[in-house]
Amino acid sequence: MRALVVYESMFGNTEAVAEEIAAGVATRFGVDVAEVSSAPRSIGGDVRLLIVGGPTHAFGMTRASTRRSAAEQAGRDLVSAGEGVREWLDSLSGGSPDVDAAAFDTRVRRPRLPGSAARGARKRLRRGGFRVIAPAVSFFVEGMTGPLSQGESQRARQWGEQIAARVTEKQR
């Protein structure tokens, strides 16, 4: 039984959150962490838990246009230079109610804006046939390029632990 954490990230904040979540999940599962462009297009039979996350852009999941804008503003290479979680989820196969799933995002702490990439990802996971087992969760950054707000790394690790516990406890 394995878990797969798939992330998209422009400046590294969502990547860092994904690694913390994976560390939390690893208390109960073997975990693979994949940047979205190298993530599998089909979820294998050994995957029991799928966690997907990305940065919030323009109140939702990234699009080609917002990723371009991030690249222009960054002035450096982006962590995810290819497609995003939106496109990956749209092309994903292997959805099954036997695979538990959850979604997360990062977004700015202040000003708190409406909208969240995780909500969009969660909806797509459900539509794709996965069993969504948690509300969408956001982790906060201090500015567009970060850093993560204080305490968010620990909160991400704890969230990973809680999700993994939910999956294993359900099985008893």
Ligand SMILES: Cc1cc2nc3c(=O)[nH]c(=O)nc-3n(C[C@H](O)[C@H](O)[C@H](O)COP(=O)(O)O)c2cc1C
């Ligand atoms: C083009 C663009 C649009 C953004 N729109 C939003 C938004 O609507 N709401 C929000 O809270 N943050 C927004 N942000 C901030 C991102 O959420 C932030 O850059 C991200 O969480 C950082 O994660 P990353 O380093 O993994 O890319 C936006 C950032 C960019 C580059």
